[in-house]
Amino acid sequence: MQTKEIRATSHESRATINILGIETSCDETAAAVVADGRIVKSSIIASQTKLHEKYGGIVPEIASRAHIEKIYPVIAEAITQAGVGKDDIDAIAVANQPGLTVALIVGVTAAKTLAFVWEKPLIAINHLHAHLQSALLEQNSPELPAVALIVSGGHTCLYDYHSPLQPILLGSTIDDAAGEAFDKIASILKLSYPGGPAIERAAKKGSPDAIEFPRSMLGKDSLDFSFSGIKTAVLYYCHGQDMKGENKVDSMSEQQIADIAASFQAAVVDVLVKKTQRAVEKIGAKTVLLGGGVAANVELRTRLQQMCDSTTPAKKLLIAPKQYCTDNAVMVASLAYHKFKAGLFADLTLEPTAYSE
Numbered sequence: 001m002q003t004k005e006i007r008a009t010s011h012e013s014r015a016t017i018n019i020l021g022i023e024t025s026c027d028e029t030a031a032a033v034v035a036d037g038r039i040v041k042s043s044i045i046a047s048q049t050k051l052h053e054k055y056g057g058i059v060p061e062i063a064s065r066a067h068i069e070k071i072y073p074v075i076a077e078a079i080t081q082a083g084v085g086k087d088d089i090d091a092i093a094v095a096n097q098p099g100l101t102v103a104l105i106v107g108v109t110a111a112k113t114l115a116f117v118w119e120k121p122l123i124a125i126n127h128l129h130a131h132l133q134s135a136l137l138e139q140n141s142p143e144l145p146a147v148a149l150i151v152s153g154g155h156t157c158l159y160d161y162h163s164p165l166q167p168i169l170l171g172s173t174i175d176d177a178a179g180e181a182f183d184k185i186a187s188i189l190k191l192s193y194p195g196g197p198a199i200e201r202a203a204k205k206g207s208p209d210a211i212e213f214p215r216s217m218l219g220k221d222s223l224d225f226s227f228s229g230i231k232t233a234v235l236y237y238c239h240g241q242d243m244k245g246e247n248k249v250d251s252m253s254e255q256q257i258a259d260i261a262a263s264f265q266a267a268v269v270d271v272l273v274k275k276t277q278r279a280v281e282k283i284g285a286k287t288v289l290l291g292g293g294v295a296a297n298v299e300l301r302t303r304l305q306q307m308c309d310s311t312t313p314a315k316k317l318l319i320a321p322k323q324y325c326t327d328n329a330v331m332v333a334s335l336a337y338h339k340f341k342a343g344l345f346a347d348l349t350l351e352p353t354a355y356s357e
């Protein structure tokens with residue numbers, strides 16, 4: 001269902017605009033208070049990693065229950081740590097899409113309840129656009145146009161960024177997200193969960209040239225991504241083409257595992273960097289923004305920086321601070337500030353939506 005937004009004239013002008021942001025789209029219950037879109041007064045995150053780790057992925061039912069358990073204490077802590085009272089809060093913002101509906105609904109219900117009881121405006125936030133915003137926390141007026149690469153566990157997207165309110169989608173994954181591929185390969189290699197940081201750690205001791213895994217570029221001009229091919233290639237490498245061979249991972253040395261991790265990481269980063277370069281050329285971007293959980297990956301950050309430095313003229317690269325790469329509510333409250341200024345508010349019929357509108 002399309003999110004209904006009311007354009008209202010701005011509320012009485014205050015010196016500082018404090019927004020309470022709420023995030024429950026996946027496996028982190030988060031709340032934050034951010035002033036004027038940039039000053040982080042508090043950021044509380046209750047991670048569910050421990051609950052999902054034995055399943056090697058997120059179990060929606062478990063995620064939903066954990067959000068219900070944590071949402072109240074997390075919001076209360078965010079308000080206490082920010083040192084604000086309800087009268088100091090100007091609006092309640094919540095990520096209502098995209099994500100697991102059973103998880104999003106917990107944050108949306110909490111936000112609607114607070115907005116109703118406290119008589120505050122409600123702001124609906126797109127989680128992916130919020131990830132993009134986290135790259136602008138330290139520098140909010142980039143030279144435009146900009147290309148934004150958002151790489152997370154559920155999404156891999158390239159945007160044409162002209163304004164915080166309407167990033168234009170240039171391309172996205174047609175199958176697995178980059179983070180999902182990291183998680184699945186870590187599981188094949190019997191590394192820990194979540195897979196991204198585990199692959200990155202293992203890759204440090206391996207050679208990126210040890211195995212030539214496929215780099216799917218799709219069409220010549222395509223800005224879409226596909227990571228299912230590389231996932232299958234690693235699976236066949238470890239289990240044999242017919243999948244009947246013994247699982248070689250158990251008998252592999254630490255060095256062999258490290259080589260697979262490094263070669264896989266190099267292939268994924270190659271594709272992400274080349275596609276971003278294509279997007280930069282297509283729209284004549286002057287700036288590149290990087291956000292999402294996979295943006296924590298040092299190899300990706302380094303290679304993207306090299307790409308930006310090597311183009312003529314060089315492009316400015318803005319990366320989300322590490323603590324705001326993975327899911328958090330600071331990015332939600334930060335983006336909400338721009339919607340607040342534009343007078344874009346949701347009403348109490350707001351619902352969660354699994355897909356990005």
Ligand code: KG4
Nearest residue numbers: 152153154179196197293294296297326327
């Ligand atoms: O943005 P995020 O917290 O959640 C979603 O919106 O999906 O991203 C989580 C994803 C996971 O797939 C995780 O493995 C990946 O980000 N990730 C990384 C790294 N840290 C987290 N991937 C590669 N390298 C990392 N250092």
Ligand code: ZN
Nearest residue numbers: 131152326327
């Ligand atoms: Zn995310």
